[in-house]
Every structure is written in structure tokens, then in C-alpha cells.
Amino acid sequence: xxxxxxxxxxxxxxxxxxxxxxxxxxxxxxxxxxxxxxxxxxxxxxxxxxxx
Amino acid sequence: xxxxxxxxxxxxxxxxxxxxxxxxxxxxxxxxxxxxxxxxxxxxxxxxxxxxxxxxxxxxxxxxxxxxxxxxxxxxxxxxxxxxxxxxxxxxxxxxxxxxxxxxxxxxxxxxxxxxxxxxxxxxxxxxxxxxxxxxxxxxxxxxxxxxxxxxxxxxxxxxxxxxxxxxxxxxxx
Numbered sequence: 001x002x003x004x005x006x007x008x009x010x011x012x013x014x015x016x017x018x019x020x021x022x023x024x025x026x027x028x029x030x031x032x033x034x035x036x037x038x039x040x041x042x043x044x045x046x047x048x049x050x051x052x
Numbered sequence: 053x054x055x056x057x058x059x060x061x062x063x064x065x066x067x068x069x070x071x072x073x074x075x076x077x078x079x080x081x082x083x084x085x086x087x088x089x090x091x092x093x094x095x096x097x098x099x100x101x102x103x104x105x106x107x108x109x110x111x112x113x114x115x116x117x118x119x120x121x122x123x124x125x126x127x128x129x130x131x132x133x134x135x136x137x138x139x140x141x142x143x144x145x146x147x148x149x150x151x152x153x154x155x156x157x158x159x160x161x162x163x164x165x166x167x168x169x170x171x172x173x174x175x176x177x178x179x180x181x182x183x184x185x186x187x188x189x190x191x192x193x194x195x196x197x198x199x200x201x202x203x204x205x206x207x208x209x210x211x212x213x214x215x216x217x218x219x220x221x222x223x224x225x226x
Contacts, residue, residue: 036202036211040201044191045186
């Protein structure tokens, strides 16, 4: 039944969506904020060292 | 009262001079006060050791005019020292002393706390790592305010730090 062939990819499709969502969540929650945090702190200690 | 006296007597002045970090003027005035105190003590001891009675019989035997000795004796007998009511003064001094001792204890406690803080600071300085080894976590732990600020930035969707690019540049090709 060749008309069912697209449904054989549903497994792959759903998993890729789940993985994509998980990646977005993990990056936005745990990994990318660290860069902003690092930049904020870099600005802060630079300002501190300029003050002295 | 006895405990107060004990506390006052137990002051180790050499320690007070050396370890409390007092100003020069304070130390000078403290030393002057101690000198005055010891001088007063010395004078008191000297004068209290002197006899307070008058040997009238000897005067009577030496002087020809015994009438004047009689008169002197009468005057001496009649003499009564004027009494002053010193209780008010003593009371004022006692309250002052109590206050001073209390204040001194307070200051001692305060100085102890300060000393502890200073020792903590000293330990902090001794254990401090060089600036190159400083990590983001260290700064975040030292200033939780920054962590909170970054969290609010994340909630508002702000991912860039204003002024960062101008100061440090970036690696973007475009």
C-alpha cells in the first residue's frame, strides 16, 4: 500500500520535533543565559577595575 | 560595686595602648590622667601618714606665755571642720563610673566584633585567588544581585548587554 508510505516517517518526524523542542528549552534555559551572564559580569568587573 | 572595681582594676593599660589602635591624643590624655591619678594617690598616702595631733604639753614646757598655749588649746578643741555633704558628689561619681564601665564593656564587645570581622577579612584576603583565576560563579556568588538582574533580563527576552559590543567587539562576520 504505497499510500501509507508517508506515515512510516511519522516516527522520525515526531522524534525530531521532540528533540528540537528539548534543545530549544535546554539552550534557552541553561546554556545561552550563561553567555549573557558572562558578558554582564565582564562589564561589571571592567567597570570595577576602571573605578580604581 | 565590687565587680565594677575589679573590672576597672583589671584593665591592662599596656594592652590598651598597643592593641586598640587609639589615637595619639587619646593615648596622651590617658597617660596624663593615669599620671594625675598616681600623683594624687602618692600625695594622699604621704599626707595620711603624717600625725594629726598637736603636742601641747611640749609647747607649754617651751613657751613662757602659757596663756597663749591655753588659748590655742581651746581654739583647737573648739575647732570643728566644716562638713560637706559629699554623698551627692559620690553618687554622681558612682553613676559616672557605672556609665563609664558600661560604655567600656560595650566598646570592648564592639571591638571584639570588629576584630572578628577584620580577621575574617584577613582570611578572605589570604585565601583570595588571583584575578586571572576568577570565575563567573565566584562573581555571581559574591553579588547575587547580578544573578537576579540576569534572570530578569532573560524573562524580558533581553539577551544583549548594552555597551558590551562597543567595549569588547564581537566575532560576527556580517
